[in-house]
Amino acid sequence: MRMVDIIEKKRDGKVLTKEEIDFFIEGYTNGDIPDYQASSFAMATFFQDMNEEERANLTMAMVSSGDVIDLSEIEGIKVDKHSTGGVGDTTTLVLAPLVAALDIPVAKMSGRGLGHTGGTIDKLESVEGFHVEISESEFVELVNKDKIAVIGQTGNLTPADKKLYALRDVTGTVNSIPLIASSIMSKKIAAGADAIVLDVKTGNGAFMKSLEDAEELAHAMVQIGNNVGRQTMAIISDMSQPLGRAIGNSLELKEAIDTLKGEGPEDLTELVLTLGAQMVFLAKKAKSLEEAREKLMEVMQNGKALEKFRTFLSNQGGNGDVVDHPHLLPEAKHKVELPSRSEGVITEMIANEIGVASMMLGAGRKTKDDEIDLSVGLVLNKKVGDTVKEGESLLTIHCNQTDIEAVKTKLYDNIKIEQEGTKPDLIHKVITK
Ligand code: URA
Ligand code: CA
Numbered sequence: 001m002r003m004v005d006i007i008e009k010k011r012d013g014k015v016l017t018k019e020e021i022d023f024f025i026e027g028y029t030n031g032d033i034p035d036y037q038a039s040s041f042a043m044a045t046f047f048q049d050m051n052e053e054e055r056a057n058l059t060m061a062m063v064s065s066g067d068v069i070d071l072s073e074i075e076g077i078k079v080d081k082h083s084t085g086g087v088g089d090t091t092t093l094v095l096a097p098l099v100a101a102l103d104i105p106v107a108k109m110s111g112r113g114l115g116h117t118g119g120t121i122d123k124l125e126s127v128e129g130f131h132v133e134i135s136e137s138e139f140v141e142l143v144n145k146d147k148i149a150v151i152g153q154t155g156n157l158t159p160a161d162k163k164l165y166a167l168r169d170v171t172g173t174v175n176s177i178p179l180i181a182s183s184i185m186s187k188k189i190a191a192g193a194d195a196i197v198l199d200v201k202t203g204n205g206a207f208m209k210s211l212e213d214a215e216e217l218a219h220a221m222v223q224i225g226n227n228v229g230r231q232t233m234a235i236i237s238d239m240s241q242p243l244g245r246a247i248g249n250s251l252e253l254k255e256a257i258d259t260l261k262g263e264g265p266e267d268l269t270e271l272v273l274t275l276g277a278q279m280v281f282l283a284k285k286a287k288s289l290e291e292a293r294e295k296l297m298e299v300m301q302n303g304k305a306l307e308k309f310r311t312f313l314s315n316q317g318g319n320g321d322v323v324d325h326p327h328l329l330p331e332a333k334h335k336v337e338l339p340s341r342s343e344g345v346i347t348e349m350i351a352n353e354i355g356v357a358s359m360m361l362g363a364g365r366k367t368k369d370d371e372i373d374l375s376v377g378l379v380l381n382k383k384v385g386d387t388v389k390e391g392e393s394l395l396t397i398h399c400n401q402t403d404i405e406a407v408k409t410k411l412y413d414n415i416k417i418e419q420e421g422t423k424p425d426l427i428h429k430v431i432t433k
Pocket of ligand 2: 087088089243244246247252268
């Protein structure tokens, strides 16, 4: 087999065999196939697309390019959740203990990453003592005993994706549905998921800005999952404004505690219940999405979800008392209100720019070596669709620096107030096949 023939075949719009896709992924991973051929292949795929079978084959070839986490010692159906990313997205922190409270195993591998706030691990580390440096055997033991544990990235997962994604980033080929869908799905499958729930975000703060693109990506991923024996469901949710009220590490941890008690922001609660219902259904702990949702609401109301969060935190070295005393979490020195300069209805809170403002306070990383300030961030007092009077606080800035003029300007520039406006829909679509 020659790589040039495979490139020409894709360039001409023909369908590649499993053998051809395996040849490319194996050769590219071990260095036999150079970047220039891989980049040409990515561009051909960008223009010619892939059919359902090719997408499934590409996904599984990338899974096989590295280690696959073996969770077979964990009892039950391991359902993983993936979000395509947004601003102030606190859902994982809430969902993990929430579904674990229904005896569904949550065996989560998580990373830190770059962004407007830290990743799930950074947020959890705002609890004193909490750590994810546990052995794989301890990880399995904890999940079997208490149904929930989080471990830092281990092993060499999907090296083909790592290499290809970096190459796509500099060759104008990121934005291709078959390449994005296989990239995301290969990582979830390599991490040991039996079933997968996807939260595909749409709006200015999301990777997929338009609803049509988000829908196409969601369908592509659900098809891949179902074609490779992992039941998969997706929802498409709004990311035109930040999710919930808190953006920042310890601020989001506190928001997660409130939500687990059933006292969280309306949008975050709704999203968590929608995604959680799919997870419970796929784990076969309910016969319908409605029944699953009722079970989740029950553990929010009877305190079991919060109790699960306490157990989880203390199992991994953290002070579980934070669930009753959130003031034990790191707090910023200053709290500064941002008063509205006019009266009306909020019509826009541009998610990605508000995320940048929180990064300017120190809540996120620009490069992987940046230090994060876990205490800082923003708490929205108003959301899109709310009315506001002149002088009323739009949001509270939690900061450790005194000069925040640039942050305030950034925020004012990205919050729009008009005479009329409505609340955006949170859940645009639920995709089950
Ligand atoms: N996120 C991924 O993990 N892969 C892509 O290709 C795009 C976004
Ligand atoms: Ca939030």
